[in-house]
Amino acid sequence: MQHRHLHPNEIDLLLDGEVGFGVAPLRAHVEGCAECRAKLDDVRLVTDALDRLPHFAPTVRFADSVMAQVHIVEPWHVALVESAQRLVPQSRAMRMVMAGSALTVASVLSASAVWLAFRADVARYLVNLAADRGRQSVLHGASAVLDAEFGQSAIDAMRGAGMSGVMIGAALLVTAAGGATLGLRAMATASRRARN
Numbered sequence: 001m002q003h004r005h006l007h008p009n010e011i012d013l014l015l016d017g018e019v020g021f022g023v024a025p026l027r028a029h030v031e032g033c034a035e036c037r038a039k040l041d042d043v044r045l046v047t048d049a050l051d052r053l054p055h056f057a058p059t060v061r062f063a064d065s066v067m068a069q070v071h072i073v074e075p076w077h078v079a080l081v082e083s084a085q086r087l088v089p090q091s092r093a094m095r096m097v098m099a100g101s102a103l104t105v106a107s108v109l110s111a112s113a114v115w116l117a118f119r120a121d122v123a124r125y126l127v128n129l130a131a132d133r134g135r136q137s138v139l140h141g142a143s144a145v146l147d148a149e150f151g152q153s154a155i156d157a158m159r160g161a162g163m164s165g166v167m168i169g170a171a172l173l174v175t176a177a178g179g180a181t182l183g184l185r186a187m188a189t190a191s192r193r194a195r196n
């Protein structure tokens with residue numbers, strides 16, 4: 001028999017009905033020691049009482065009602081990204097249209113800014129020229145307009161200053177318009193597919 005009183009974890013082992021190499025001497029001690037037997041009886045009383053307690057289950061909405069009162073601090077950059085994501089359309093076609101439109105607006109604005117920054121007088125000249133020839137311009141394509149209607153003098157004037165900026169702006173504009181067209185076509189395809 002063991003010559004010291006049982007530790008709480010040893011009492012737990014006996015309560016759990018463990019059978020093993022180490023449990024036999026504990027049981028032998030309890031049989032010979034009134035103090036440990038009393039302690040074991042007390043603990044058994046408590047655990048039995050706990051076992052008889054009715055089991056409560058939380059209501060289905062319990063977690064929601066708790067979480068409704070929890071204030072979650074959201075970092076500013078997460079909030080920013082989420083609100084930006086809300087602005088982005090769900091469908092790929094709409095995203096392309098949106099990107100194309102944004103690029104078109106940006107290109108027109110930057111092309112205009114570049115144009116005005118480099119040669120306000122060229123812009124004025126071309127606007128006047130376009131107003132004069134506008135009636136005929138409608139009948140021709142864009143390249144024909146540049147070659148035939150605006151004439152060599154306009155091209156020479158543009159070449160003087162701001163030509164590269166204007167060309168970059170024009171290239172951006174063409175790219176953006178292409179993107180928007182692709183987006184519109186993709187959207188049309190998607191809606192046709194959805195209809196079928």
Ligand SMILES: [Zn+2]
Pocket residue numbers: 004005006029033034035036037
């Ligand atoms: Zn004892």
